[in-house]
Amino acid sequence: MEFPVPGQPDPAPPAANKSSAMSGAAILVQCLIEQGVEYVFGYPGGAVLPIYDELFGDERIRHILVRHEAGAAHAAEGYARSTGKPGVVLVTSGPGATNAITGIADAWMDSIPLVVITGQVPTALIGTDAFQEADTIGITRHCTKHNYLVKDPADLAATIKEAFLIATTGRPGPVVIDIPKNVQIAVPSERRGLVRAGAHRYAPQTVAPAEQIIEAVDWIATAQRPIFYTGGGIINAGPEASRLLRQLQDMSGAPVTSTLMGLGAFPSTHPDWLGMLGMHGTFEANMAMNQCDVMVCIGARFDDRVTGRLDAFSPDSKKIHIDIDRSSINKTVPVDMGIVGDCGTVLAQMIDAWGTRQARNLGEWKARIAGWRARECLAYPERSVKNPGMIMPQKAVERLHALTHQRNPIITTEVGQHQMWAAQYFGFEDPNKWLTSGGLGTMGYGLPAAIGAQLGHPDALVIDIAGEASIQMNIQELGTASQYRLPVKVFILNNEYMGMVRQWQELTYESRYSNSYSDSLPDFVKLAEAYGWKGIRITEERDLDDGIMRMLDHPGPVIVDCMVAQDANCLPMIPSGAAHTDMMLYGDKVDGTMDDEAKALV
């Protein structure tokens, strides 16, 4: 069905008309400027040279030269997640595009708005296995919200406009525009450009039906044991949605838990904050999810990391699910009411419908929660068994939080134990301050994401809480931060293990640590210095605060190599295949084996 799409008259030709003598590359740059793009994260190559030539000397868009295309995509994600604006990526054909795929897939899983421009071989060479040719459209088809191959410069303006619309509205996500080299050089053909983005084609539903809202508010107001279970959708809906969540919570008094992606939407210092839920969530959050009678899921998607064993997931609750993506509703957990709409809009509708109602007395429910809280599930031993003299990683994150929270830092992470410890022990008060790879779980995300966030917030304190294994996955981006004088801080919790792998091997494979030891590590302090960064090593607990302060006092980028206990586990934990009520806490006995059904779960 690969028919050419016939050109249709464009009622209001946008840039295409005035730019009829402009090359495709010039139209592209013009359109990016019209979209308000400040930064393009990219890496040049043969198939994008015409675009790079257009960017040469152009003061209106700043190009950030990364060291690897994966870094470009993650940096754009960091920029997007921290600013709420779309991140723009520019890479060449073939390896340029394939290197960016991990970042594109990451943005797809976490609903991050990206517009990724990829060069392609000239149209005449497509399909001939030309040099640096890859089927970018085919490869990115299932990790993008939409993608385009543009075959005529006349179609560029409308395509770019629609790409930005699709990336940033509805459930946000990455959009790829593949532009062959000859299309970058040629001027638009005589025929009129395409008309895109008709309402039949793309019209996300943002407002929920009024009768649903009334019923939902009624359920919440009459619930004895209500809970808000919030996710990244609230962050994506903009800061106003977080404010509205706080307002509705204040009206109803219901306790709040959040997914990894939703941290910051509700302040961690609030008495009704239960902490994160799920596999490494708090005991009180998971118990409250299990025991609630009305669950209000707002912008979360019942991920397997959140639900634990599905047949034991919150068995006695009525469930309301608010999501802008209809396909998220009833995907894994059947709900009693699915509300399709933008989280912010629906929250505003609910607040409106709540009116002057009085909140029900939830004293009994809160007392039960207080009982679960009393377990102090985040308590951890003062000393490690294996390395009694070493810093406990949880302590390091707690001190980092204590010494930085007044500066309202932006925290990025890599993936693994350190990520979970950051989520558990670093309290977040505001949205857009917590950037992590939740869905795809991409090691190597944190450093480039910190670079993107720092560009979006030049005066903010941006810290990548990292592990010594993850940080090596995009370590080359140290050079990017040096080049643009970005004062990002990388705080490595160095336990010389791929800690989460090691932990699972301890729990599941009788501590057979197959390939999870981080052998032949670089000297991170010297590595930092080699890139023009400051390097600090912390080995003793008594030096922890001083090391963190030295990191904060240094005006430029810093790597802190914080040596921590090797055997610390990330707890509490719902082991795979277990229910919310079967959490493993510090001090629980571990037999180190698991049956095959549980092993087979991710």
Add this chain to the structure above:
Amino acid sequence: MPMKIAEAASERHVLAVTVDNEPGILAKITGLFTARGYNIDSLTVADITEDHAVSRITIVTNGPPRVIDQIEAQLERLVPVHKVTDLTTAGPHVERELALIKVTGTGEKRVEALRLADIFRARPVDTTTGSFIFEITGPPEKVDSFIALMRELGLVEVGRTGIVGMMRGAQAV
């Protein structure tokens, strides 16, 4: 006890999907089915508007009810998809399929093939002294039955279009 792979019970659904007729849309849809582990029993596609801008895709799929609901939601999520109609749940509908069936043989079997074709209102569209190509149109079960009979009478080749479906009554999808 060694672990076994479990399977769930499924039901058959016919989906009518209207889409922008643009490059890659078919790959998007079929790829979505493979990527998410859904089944395609049959798929037909052709453009249906005068300006060739819109195509109608008819997909016969099977799965548990919740999976069918997911399939519809995931299809609706694709930007070029205008509308997804589940004909199976939307009410009474007509399903038709066209098949070309080549049968070779002589003597009694050849006569019997022609006689059965007449009963099934299958039309010979090509004839040699040793073969027929029959064209048959109908619901898939009718086509199945005819092919099963021809199997005994010298069937050598089958081509089927897959199903197109439409709601009964005046209402359009």
